[in-house]
Amino acid sequence: MTKALSWDERAEAAGLVIPPPLPAHPMFPGVAIDGLTAYTSGIVAVEGPPWKLAFAGSVGDELDVETAKQSAALAMLCTLANLKGALGGSLDRVERFVKLMGFVRCKPEFKDPPLVMNGASEVLLSIFGAELLPARSAIGVAALPSGASVELDAIVKLRS
Numbered sequence: 001m002t003k004a005l006s007w008d009e010r011a012e013a014a015g016l017v018i019p020p021p022l023p024a025h026p027m028f029p030g031v032a033i034d035g036l037t038a039y040t041s042g043i044v045a046v047e048g049p050p051w052k053l054a055f056a057g058s059v060g061d062e063l064d065v066e067t068a069k070q071s072a073a074l075a076m077l078c079t080l081a082n083l084k085g086a087l088g089g090s091l092d093r094v095e096r097f098v099k100l101m102g103f104v105r106c107k108p109e110f111k112d113p114p115l116v117m118n119g120a121s122e123v124l125l126s127i128f129g130a131e132l133l134p135a136r137s138a139i140g141v142a143a144l145p146s147g148a149s150v151e152l153d154a155i156v157k158l159r160s
Contacts, residue, residue, distance in 0.1 A: 007091035007127055011080070014126035018077055021085025022051060030082035036095075038156040040083060042103075044148035045074035056147040060110040063149050069119030071150040072102060076120040079152050080127075087158075097124055097134035099155040105144045113138035120152055 011018055022030060022043070032039045045054045055071035057063040063071070080091065087093045102120060104113040117138040124133055134154070144151045 011127045019081045021081050031086035036158045040154045042151045042153045043078045044151050045071040055149045059106040068116040072119030075152045076123040093158045095157040095159045096132040100134045100136045101153050102138045103141045103151040106140045113140045
C-alpha cells in the first residue's frame with residue numbers, strides 16, 4: 001500500500017513553488033488562528049524575496065484575463081506561504097479551505113471576475129483536489145493595495 005502524499009508533497013509534485021512567508025506587517029498578522037480555524041489577511045501577488053508587487057494593473061485595461069489569472073495563482077501561493085509559516089512550516093494541519101474571497105481590480109464593465117479567480121482555484125485544486133475546493137466569491141473592485149490586480153483572503157479549517 002502506498003502512503004498518501006502530504007499537502008506539501010502534492011504541491012511539489014504539481015510543480016508549485018510555495019515561497020517563504022512574507023514579512024509580518026506591523027499592523028496585522030498574515031494569518032490569525034482561532035482554535036481550529038485560520039483566517040488569512042488579504043494578500044496580493046508578490047515575488048521575491050526581496051518582495052515586489054507582480055501583475056499590477058486593472059483587468060480589462062492594463063491586464064487581460066489570462067495575466068490576471070496568473071496574478072490570482074501567485075496570490076494563492078503567497079497565501080499558502082503565509083499559512084504554512086503560521087503552521088510551523090508545513091501545510092499538513094490544513095483540513096480544507098472553507099471559503100475563498102477574491103477581489104479583482106477591474107473596469108466597471110468587466111463582467112468576469114470569476115474567470116480571474118479560477119487561477120487561485122486551480123492552485124487549490126492541484127494540491128487539495130476537487131472534493132476540498134472552498135466556497136468562493138469573486139468581486140470586482142475599483143482599487144486594491146499598491147495597484148494590485150487581485151487580492152485574496154481565506155478561511156481555513158485546521159486539524160488538531
